Amino acid sequence: MSRTIILLFHRNIAKSSANRALRDRAAMIPNVEVVDVQSLYSDGVIDMFTDAGAEAQRLLSADRIVLQFPVQWYSTPALLKSWQDSVLTRMFYIFAEEEGDRLTGTPLMIAATAGNISGAYGLGGANRFTIEEIFTPLRATAHRCGLPWHEPYVVFTADKLDEAGLVEAAEGYANAIETFIAATPSASEQEAE
Numbered sequence: 001m002s003r004t005i006i007l008l009f010h011r012n013i014a015k016s017s018a019n020r021a022l023r024d025r026a027a028m029i030p031n032v033e034v035v036d037v038q039s040l041y042s043d044g045v046i047d048m049f050t051d052a053g054a055e056a057q058r059l060l061s062a063d064r065i066v067l068q069f070p071v072q073w074y075s076t077p078a079l080l081k082s083w084q085d086s087v088l089t090r091m092f093y094i095f096a097e098e099e100g101d102r103l104t105g106t107p108l109m110i111a112a113t114a115g116n117i118s119g120a121y122g123l124g125g126a127n128r129f130t131i132e133e134i135f136t137p138l139r140a141t142a143h144r145c146g147l148p149w150h151e152p153y154v155v156f157t158a159d160k161l162d163e164a165g166l167v168e169a170a171e172g173y174a175n176a177i178e179t180f181i182a183a184t185p186s187a188s189e190q191e192a193e
């Protein structure tokens with residue numbers, strides 16, 4: 001049985017509509033665990049030696065990882081940057097042999113919500129760059145850490161969706177996660193085939 005961990009980075013999930021709908025739907029998928037990182041580190045500080053040790057073990061227990069967040073200023077929420085600075089620095093620079101090397105090979109998927117329309121993202125659009133280009137730093141990080149990159153799931157006009165739109169976005173997310181799981185069988189599942 002493989003294990004998928006979704007790390008959710010949202011400053012205030014109680015006030016969210018899109019990420020909350022995605023979270024609630026994803027949590028219904030068997031063997032998928034959603035972790036609200038903001039609720040664990042409400043001050044935004046993730047200590048590299050204490051907190052990040054637990055976060056490293058969490059990652060190492062997963063067969064695949066999803067990073068879920070709202071796009072903010074063409075980037076990630078600050079907490080996701082803090083998480084990278086603490087958890088990934090610890091795992092890949094301080095304890096590379098004990099931790100980082102063991103995480104290498106774990107597939108990674110980005111799930112993001114964006115307020116703008118999809119047409120705004122791209123050459124000629126208001127935002128000039130495609131959403132894939134905006135994810136470049138995350139993709140570079142995944143490459144550096146040896147985490148195979150899976151096609152991202154993106155919800156546009158995320159802050160303007162009505163109830164039906166939220167259900168559609170959430171169902172799309174469930175499909176994307178199930179596709180991710182099917183495309184990335186765990187080592188034991190591969191052996192069983």
Ligand SMILES: Cc1cc2nc3c(=O)[nH]c(=O)nc-3n(C[C@H](O)[C@H](O)[C@H](O)COP(=O)(O)O)c2cc1C
Binds near residue numbers: 070072
């Ligand atoms: C500080 C801030 C910056 C934002 N920057 C962007 C942005 O660069 N591009 C964009 O499409 N939406 C941007 N938005 C809109 C959010 O992405 C959108 O409100 C969010 O994805 C909705 O999800 P939620 O209902 O879970 O909060 C921004 C929102 C905030 C609060």
